Amino acid sequence: MKRLFIFLGIIAVLGLTAAKLLSNKEKTEQKVYVPDPDPKVGVKVAVAELRDLSQESGFLGSFDPNRKAEIRPQAGGEIVKLNVEVGQHVAAGQLIAKIDDEQLHYQVEALQVTLEGYQNDLKRYEALVKGDAVPAVNVERTELSIRSTQAQIKQLNKQIKNTSIIAPFGGIITAKMVEKGSVVSQGTPIAEITDISSLKLVVNIPEKSVNEFRTGKSISVHTDVYPHANFNGRVTMVAAQGDEAHNYPVEITVQNSSTNPLKAGMYGSIASAARVKGEALAVPRQAIMGSAKQPQLYVVENGKAALRDVAVGATTNEYYEITKGLKAGDQVVTSGQINLQNGTSVIAQ
Structure with a gap:
C-alpha cells in the first residue's frame, strides 16, 4: 500500500510539472513576435468627384521686381556723405554715398x-x-x-x-545698412535698390498646360488689389526644367502703372487657355504619378491599393481632370504612394 501511495505521488508530481511546462510554453509563444503576413500601409486618400474646373482654370503667382541689387563700394573708408533714405526714388548714376578721399x-x-x-x-x-x-x-x-x-x-x-558710390540703375531704396560716419571696407553692402518700373509675375504652370506658353506671347494679368484693372503682360521666360511636382515656372513681365501701381510681392493671376465646359471628374494633382504620356494613380478597393492607368484632360493649380479610367466616388491615394505596390493592403486616413 505504501508503494502505491509513493507511485501515485510521483505521477502527480510529473503531471503538475508537465502542466507547468505547457503553460510556460504558451506564455513564451505569446511573447515571440510573429510578423504580419499582410501588413497594412497608411495612406492619405481623396474622393474623385465632379468639379466645375472652368471656375478654377487660372494660375496664381506673385510679382518679383524687375531688378534688385545691393549697393557695395569698391573702396573702403569713412562715409562722409549719405544722400539717400529708405523709400527714396533715385535715378541711374545718382550719387548714393561718398567715402573720404x-x-x-x-x-x-x-x-x-x-x-x-x-x-x-x-x-x-x-x-x-x-x-x-x-x-x-x-x-x-x-x-x-x-x-x-x-x-x-x-x-x-x-x-x-571709386569713393563716389552711385546707383547702378533707377529704382527705390528699399534698405539702408549704414549711416554717415560709418567706416566700411570694400564690398560692404551699404544700401539696397529695387527697380519696379516693370515687374515679373512668376507662375508655376502644371506640365499639362505649360505648352500654352511661349516666349513673347501677350497675356492678360489680373490682381486682387485692382480687381477691375487689366494689365498687359508678355511671357519673357519659360523654365526648361520643372520641379518634383512637374510644375514649370513661367515669368510674365508687366509694365508698372502710375494709375494702378503694383508692388513686388503682390499676387497676380492669369487665365488658362484650357477650355473646360461644365463639370468634370477631377482628382487632386498629388494623386497623379507616372508621366504625361502614361499617367497613373492608386485606387483603394476593398482595403487594397490598385494601380490604374488613367487619361487626364484639363488641369489647374490644384486638380487634374480625369477623362478615362476612373469614376466618381473612387478613393484615390494622394500621399504614401512610394510605399505601395499593386495589391498592397492599406489603411486610409
Missing part, C-alpha cells in the same frame, strides 16, 4: 609735383644730350620715370572715382 587727393598732388620735376629734368637732359654733355641713357630713364608716375596718378584717380 582726402588722403588720395594729397597723394595725387605729391605725384604731380614729382611728375613736373621729371618733365623739367627731361627738357634739360634733351638739351645736354644734343651737346654731348650727358649720356642719352639719362633721357631714357627720365622718360620711364615720367610714364611710371603718370600710371600711378591714373591709378589714384581711379581710386578717387
Whole structure:
C-alpha cells in the first residue's frame, strides 16, 4: 500500500510539472513576435468627384521686381556723405554715398609735383644730350620715370572715382545698412535698390498646360488689389526644367502703372487657355504619378491599393481632370504612394 501511495505521488508530481511546462510554453509563444503576413500601409486618400474646373482654370503667382541689387563700394573708408533714405526714388548714376578721399587727393598732388620735376629734368637732359654733355641713357630713364608716375596718378584717380558710390540703375531704396560716419571696407553692402518700373509675375504652370506658353506671347494679368484693372503682360521666360511636382515656372513681365501701381510681392493671376465646359471628374494633382504620356494613380478597393492607368484632360493649380479610367466616388491615394505596390493592403486616413 505504501508503494502505491509513493507511485501515485510521483505521477502527480510529473503531471503538475508537465502542466507547468505547457503553460510556460504558451506564455513564451505569446511573447515571440510573429510578423504580419499582410501588413497594412497608411495612406492619405481623396474622393474623385465632379468639379466645375472652368471656375478654377487660372494660375496664381506673385510679382518679383524687375531688378534688385545691393549697393557695395569698391573702396573702403569713412562715409562722409549719405544722400539717400529708405523709400527714396533715385535715378541711374545718382550719387548714393561718398567715402573720404582726402588722403588720395594729397597723394595725387605729391605725384604731380614729382611728375613736373621729371618733365623739367627731361627738357634739360634733351638739351645736354644734343651737346654731348650727358649720356642719352639719362633721357631714357627720365622718360620711364615720367610714364611710371603718370600710371600711378591714373591709378589714384581711379581710386578717387571709386569713393563716389552711385546707383547702378533707377529704382527705390528699399534698405539702408549704414549711416554717415560709418567706416566700411570694400564690398560692404551699404544700401539696397529695387527697380519696379516693370515687374515679373512668376507662375508655376502644371506640365499639362505649360505648352500654352511661349516666349513673347501677350497675356492678360489680373490682381486682387485692382480687381477691375487689366494689365498687359508678355511671357519673357519659360523654365526648361520643372520641379518634383512637374510644375514649370513661367515669368510674365508687366509694365508698372502710375494709375494702378503694383508692388513686388503682390499676387497676380492669369487665365488658362484650357477650355473646360461644365463639370468634370477631377482628382487632386498629388494623386497623379507616372508621366504625361502614361499617367497613373492608386485606387483603394476593398482595403487594397490598385494601380490604374488613367487619361487626364484639363488641369489647374490644384486638380487634374480625369477623362478615362476612373469614376466618381473612387478613393484615390494622394500621399504614401512610394510605399505601395499593386495589391498592397492599406489603411486610409
